[in-house]
Amino acid sequence: MSNEFEQFQDAFFEEAAEHLAIVEEGLLQLEQRPEDLDLLNKIFRSAHSIKGASGMFGFDAIAQFTHKMETLLDLLRSGKKIVTPGIADLLLKSTDCLKTLMEGVKLNAPVDENVVQRLSTELAAVSAGEGERASVTPPTSASEPSASEGAYDIRWTPPEWLFRRGLDPLQIFKELIRIGRLSRVNVDTSRLPDLNGVNPETCYLSWTMRLETAASLKEVESVFEFVREDSELSIEAVTVPNPAPEGSGTNVQREIKTATSEASEDGPKSIGEILVESGAVSKEALERALSQQKRVGEILIEQKAATPQQIEQALQTQRQMEAAAQAKKADTTSIRVDTAKIDKLINLVGELVITQSMLSDLGTRFEMGQVHVLLERIAQLERNTREIQERVMSIRMVPIGTAFSRFPRLVRDLAGKLGKKINLVLSGEETELDKTVIEAIGDPLTHLVRNAADHGLETPEERLDNNKPEAGVIKLHAFHEGGNICITVEDDGRGLNRDKILAKAVKQGLVSDGAALSDDQVYPLIMRPGFSTADKVSDLSGRGVGMDVVKRNIEALGGTVSIKTVYGKGTTFTLKLPLTLAIIEGMTIRVGRETYIVPMLSILESIQPKPEAVKTVVGKGELIDVRGIYLPVIRLYNVFNLKPEHVDPAEAILLILETEGERVAVMVDEILGQQQVVIKSMEQNFRKVQGIAGATILGDGTVGFILDVRGLLEIARQGTPMAA
Amino acid sequence: MGKTALVVDDSPTMRQMVAFTLMNAGFTVIEAEHGRDAVSKIAGKKMDLVVTDLNMPEMDGIALIKELRKSADFKYTPILMLTTESATEKKMAGKEAGATGWIVKPFNPDVLLSTIAKVLPA
Numbered sequence: 001m002s003n004e005f006e007q008f009q010d011a012f013f014e015e016a017a018e019h020l021a022i023v024e025e026g027l028l029q030l031e032q033r034p035e036d037l038d039l040l041n042k043i044f045r046s047a048h049s050i051k052g053a054s055g056m057f058g059f060d061a062i063a064q065f066t067h068k069m070e071t072l073l074d075l076l077r078s079g080k081k082i083v084t085p086g087i088a089d090l091l092l093k094s095t096d097c098l099k100t101l102m103e104g105v106k107l108n109a110p111v112d113e114n115v116v117q118r119l120s121t122e123l124a125a126v127s128a129g130e131g132e133r134a135s136v137t138p139p140t141s142a143s144e145p146s147a148s149e150g151a152y153d154i155r156w157t158p159p160e161w162l163f164r165r166g167l168d169p170l171q172i173f174k175e176l177i178r179i180g181r182l183s184r185v186n187v188d189t190s191r192l193p194d195l196n197g198v199n200p201e202t203c204y205l206s207w208t209m210r211l212e213t214a215a216s217l218k219e220v221e222s223v224f225e226f227v228r229e230d231s232e233l234s235i236e237a238v239t240v241p242n243p244a245p246e247g248s249g250t251n252v253q254r255e256i257k258t259a260t261s262e263a264s265e266d267g268p269k270s271i272g273e274i275l276v277e278s279g280a281v282s283k284e285a286l287e288r289a290l291s292q293q294k295r296v297g298e299i300l301i302e303q304k305a306a307t308p309q310q311i312e313q314a315l316q317t318q319r320q321m322e323a324a325a326q327a328k329k330a331d332t333t334s335i336r337v338d339t340a341k342i343d344k345l346i347n348l349v350g351e352l353v354i355t356q357s358m359l360s361d362l363g364t365r366f367e368m369g370q371v372h373v374l375l376e377r378i379a380q381l382e383r384n385t386r387e388i389q390e391r392v393m394s395i396r397m398v399p400i401g402t403a404f405s406r407f408p409r410l411v412r413d414l415a416g417k418l419g420k421k422i423n424l425v426l427s428g429e430e431t432e433l434d435k436t437v438i439e440a441i442g443d444p445l446t447h448l449v450r451n452a453a454d455h456g457l458e459t460p461e462e463r464l465d466n467n468k469p470e471a472g473v474i475k476l477h478a479f480h481e482g483g484n485i486c487i488t489v490e491d492d493g494r495g496l497n498r499d500k501i502l503a504k505a506v507k508q509g510l511v512s513d514g515a516a517l518s519d520d521q522v523y524p525l526i527m528r529p530g531f532s533t534a535d536k537v538s539d540l541s542g543r544g545v546g547m548d549v550v551k552r553n554i555e556a557l558g559g560t561v562s563i564k565t566v567y568g569k570g571t572t573f574t575l576k577l578p579l580t581l582a583i584i585e586g587m588t589i590r591v592g593r594e595t596y597i598v599p600m601l602s603i604l605e606s607i608q609p610k611p612e613a614v615k616t617v618v619g620k621g622e623l624i625d626v627r628g629i630y631l632p633v634i635r636l637y638n639v640f641n642l643k644p645e646h647v648d649p650a651e652a653i654l655l656i657l658e659t660e661g662e663r664v665a666v667m668v669d670e671i672l673g674q675q676q677v678v679i680k681s682m683e684q685n686f687r688k689v690q691g692i693a694g695a696t697i698l699g700d701g702t703v704g705f706i707l708d709v710r711g712l713l714e715i716a717r718q719g720t721p722m723a724a
Numbered sequence: 725m726g727k728t729a730l731v732v733d734d735s736p737t738m739r740q741m742v743a744f745t746l747m748n749a750g751f752t753v754i755e756a757e758h759g760r761d762a763v764s765k766i767a768g769k770k771m772d773l774v775v776t777d778l779n780m781p782e783m784d785g786i787a788l789i790k791e792l793r794k795s796a797d798f799k800y801t802p803i804l805m806l807t808t809e810s811a812t813e814k815k816m817a818g819k820e821a822g823a824t825g826w827i828v829k830p831f832n833p834d835v836l837l838s839t840i841a842k843v844l845p846a
Contacts, residue, residue: 004833005741012737041781048779049735052808055830056741063830164793166802166824168845175842226825226843 005056012053013106014336019046020102021405024095027088028408034083044073050098062101065116068123069094075127087126092409094119150212150239152220157188157206157232164201167227175223180213210238335435337395345391352384393583394432400478400487401429403438407449407476414453421460421471422453428478433485437577440557441487444550448489448573449474451546456493456571466568468492484559484601485577492570496563501525518629521662523563527551555710558584558601560659576601584679586706588672588698589655592642595704596668597677597696602709604656604663606671611650621716624649624665626656632716635667639691639715645669659709664716666707675699679706691715727844728752728769732762732788733777733806738829742775742806745833749840759783763791773844774803775827778814786814786821793822802843 026043033039051066069091075081097119104111154176158169176182188206192198211220220235221228297311359377362370404426415422457463457472464470475490498519505511505525525531529548551561559577578584578601586597613625614633622633633654637644646652646669654665677696682689693708729751733739743753751773756762758780774792778785785805792798802824807815815826824843827836 004744008737008741008744011740015735015737045734045779045781048808049738052777052806052829053735053737055808056738058830163800165819165822166800166843168800171843171845223842230819 009057012057013102015053016050016102019050020095020099021402022046024092024409025405027092027095028412030083031085031088031412037077040073040077044070044077047073059101059105061111061116062098062105065094065098065101065120068120068127069098072123072127081126081129090119090122090126094123150214151237152211152213152217153208153234153236153238154211154220155206155208155232155234156224158203158227159230160202160204162203162227165226169203169205169207172223172227176209176211176220179215179219179223180211183210183212185209206232335396335398341391341395345388345395348384348388348391352381352388355381355384389583393434393579396434396436397432397579398435398438399429400431400433400438400485401426403442403445404429404476404478406442406446410446410449411453411474414450418453419459420453420457422457423471423473425473425475426477427475431478431480431485433478433577434579437485437557437579440553441575441577444553444575445476445487445489447546447550449476452489452491452493452571456491458494462494481576485579487575487577488572489575490570490572495567495569495571496523496526496565497567498522504531520562523565524561524662526563527561555659558599560601583676584706585674586677586696587655587674588704589653589668590670590672591636591640591668592644594640594642595672595698595702596636597704597706598655598657598666599693599706599709600674602657602659604658606653606655607665608652609649609654611648614649624654626665629663631656631663631665633665633667634712634716637667639712657709657712659713662713664709664713666712677704677706726750726752727772728754729773729775730754730756730762730766730771731775732756732759732780732785734758734780735777738777738806742836745836746773746775746840748833749837757782759785759788759791762788770797771801773840774798774801775806775840776803777806778818786817789818789821789823802840802845804839804843 023043023046026039026046030036030039030043047066047070051063051070054062054066072081072087072091076083076087081087097115100111101116103109156172158167162169173182186208188208189204191204191206193204198204213220217235217237224231224233224235227233297306297315300306301308301311355377359374359381362374362377366374407426408424411422411424414420452474453472457474458466458468460470463472473490473492475488477488477490479486501522502511502517502525505522505528506513508531510525510528510531511517527547527550531548554561554575554577557577559575562574562576563571564574565571584597585600587600587603589596589598607626609624614622615625616622617630620632622635623630624633633649635644635647636642637647644652649667652667652669653671654667655671657664657666677698679694680696682692682694685695691708691711693706693711695703695705698704727750729746731739731743731746731753732755733742734757739755739757743755746753754765754769754771756765759776760783762776763783776785776788783791789803789805792801792803803822805815805818805823805826806829807818807826808829818826825839827839831839
């Protein structure tokens with residue numbers, strides 16, 4: 001069905017994805033509460049919406065498949081069938097299949113027809129199991145009529161309550177006149193009571209009439225579509241007394257009729273076809289006539305309404321527009337934004353415009369005495385800008401629930417596969433996060449949840465032996481903390497085994513035997529590449545890859561992963577993520593005459609050490625004793641070859657930075673302040689520089705570099721200063 | 725034309741498509757998500773046409789039609805319901821409630837407009 005509805009396809013895909021999520025989530029809940037009618041209704045409505053809308057775009061495979069699901073859901077809803085695990089499973093599989101079908105039409109991807117077929121059959125079989133309610137769509141009652149006879153005798157007695165449904169006989173007549181010519185119209189008023197007895201809302205009349213038309217019986221019947229079932233109606237085709245088959249007036253009228261209705265999509269045949277069929281015109285004559293038809297452009301040129309160049313240009317524009325439309329279709333990632341957010345933004349832009357005009361007004365007649373006014377206006381501008389920035393950012397914010405929604409299903413399937421009992425608890429789903437971040441954390445989160453289910457939680461027997469409830473719990477929780485989003489993945493399983501990790505790390509040469517390591521140093525070892533303590537490689541997770549990838553992905557987003565665990569009690573992974581990728585909260589610092597920015601996220605504290613706290617250890621470089629823990633010291637001026645103000649740590653300032661659970665002390669001259677900075681990529685504009693994460697434009701217009709804490713740690717480890 | 729229409733559907737895509745077609749045909753359109761939303765949005769207003777879905781949360785199409793027919797302002801207003809092929813029972817219930825007619829999904833803009841022409845007084 002190609003029509004102007006196509007522009008709504010993207011909206012449909014988005015809506016359908018939401019409905020699919022509702023169906024899936026609903027089905028999972030249904031397993032716990034099989035008799036919840038509200039839930040069933042909700043699932044049914046979503047399936048129904050998908051079916052209805054997909055049909056509108058001609059996605060028949062989706063519509064048909066959803067129809068089968070809907071049939072089964074309807075049986076469940078009406079209590080004719082009960083939700084069994086088998087049915088729930090079938091419906092879940094069907095939802096998956098529906099997703100694939102949806103992807104199929106969206107991206108033109110191939111779909112495994114066998115799966116669709118198998119599930120369709122299964123759905124139909126389960127639904128039909130009930131017997132009488134197998135989904136058989138009744139054949140459309142009106143059979144295709146033979147060629148039009150030209151006239152119909154119509155006898156119509158409408159139901160008395162016609163008006164009460166907003167129907168009006170006049171409408172019917174109007175419609176009949178539109179498709180033909182009415183004659184011999186007789187009104188039967190015999191049922192009309194005395195004026196006293198007349199109820200103005202009742203229809204007492206009935207009619208007989210003749211309709212001369214080229215329309216088919218079906219078309220005439222369709223005029224009465226909304227009243228037919230409740231009326232006494234007979235429509236009989238009659239042969240017109242003097243048909244005059246050739247060249248008569250009626251024929252001409254018919255041709256015109258057909259010509260006008262040609263525009264409608266399923267309209268009758270074209271005049272040409274009819275003429276050829278009736279033998280009035282030969283096929284060759286028709287083709288000759290058609291070949292003389294010209295394109296709009298040619299006619300316009302002939303009539304000198306346009307030059308050939310203009311037409312050529314217009315055609316080119318048309319081709320470009322087509323290509324652009326095609327390209328646009330190929331990839332649009334869209335985002336749904338609350339209109340309130342946009343309204344607010346428009347308001348703010350309005351305020352910005354006012355501030356701007358106030359400033360330019362001030363500029364035209366500025367005197368030095370007005371400096372305070374100028375400063376006031378600039379402060380206002382700053383407020384406007386910051387607020388607009390925040391609002392624009394908030395447009396990209398979507399609730400993290402969209403990333404969480406896949407887990408109920410995942411955990412259910414995992415529990416089945418592993419033979420464990422797992423309760424999943426989600427909280428903080430409404431916490432908003434940048435859309436790109438949400439998209440990027442999906443995989444790491446999945447990995448953590450899989451790990452928790454597979455390695456974290458014990459088998460039911462093991463749990464019972466340890467006086468734990470049989471069912472394990474995995475909690476996913478999201479919340480704001482400072483300018484960051486924290487997501488925790490918590491399980492109440494066996495916890496990490498410190499000794500086992502340490503032993504393995506020693507074996508792999510990651511740490512030296514007998515080294516005294518803090519918990520914060522031991523547990524992150526599992527996130528080193530190639531590190532896995534799972535005794536055997538399981539189907540689900542723990543092939544020795546995984547945690548390092550999780551860590552890398554999260555860090556690529558500017559976030560951190562930390563681990564808290566109590567042996568035998570459980571493990572919690574905490575992901576700390578920036579609200580957005582484009583802007584970070586940074587601390588501006590000075591070394592010599594250069595300004596750098598340190599991400600706030602990685603700053604633990606800043607100290608001014610006592611002279612004796614910094615020591616040089618052979619083979620390890622400089623170390624500083626911070627409350628009993630020795631941290632490597634990096635002199636930033638050494639790294640970037642600068643001339644510093646202070647070379648004595650006791651006079652300078654040491655920033656204690658942390659990343660990946662490792663700490664380092666970075667020596668700087670001065671802390672300037674705190675500000676939000678927009679990150680510009682170094683790789684894209686210059687080349688990668690170790691120790692630098694990116695650049696930004698500072699308030700005075702100069703370029704400031706953003707320090708890469710991990711890079712600095714690498715430098716500290718190698719002990720080789722880099723030339724900038 | 726300057727006519728007004730109420731379009732009720734819980735699916736934003738469907739609603740937008742119907743509203744879009746009607747607006748192109750010169751209608752001023754009020755959109756509502758479900759029956760209850762519709763009732764609150766049209767309070768005190770008169771409409772020339774109502775197009776409503778049947779399966780909706782909060783207040784479904786049948787209940788909405790019944791509610792509208794109770795009001796003097798909507799007693800004779802043409803009300804079209806959006807149905808699917810298989811939902812004959814729904815269609816019956818809709819007629820019972822006072823629906824003027826129906827449009828079977830899927831439909832194209834032409835079908836929508838020609839169906840409206842059938843029930844809308846000129």
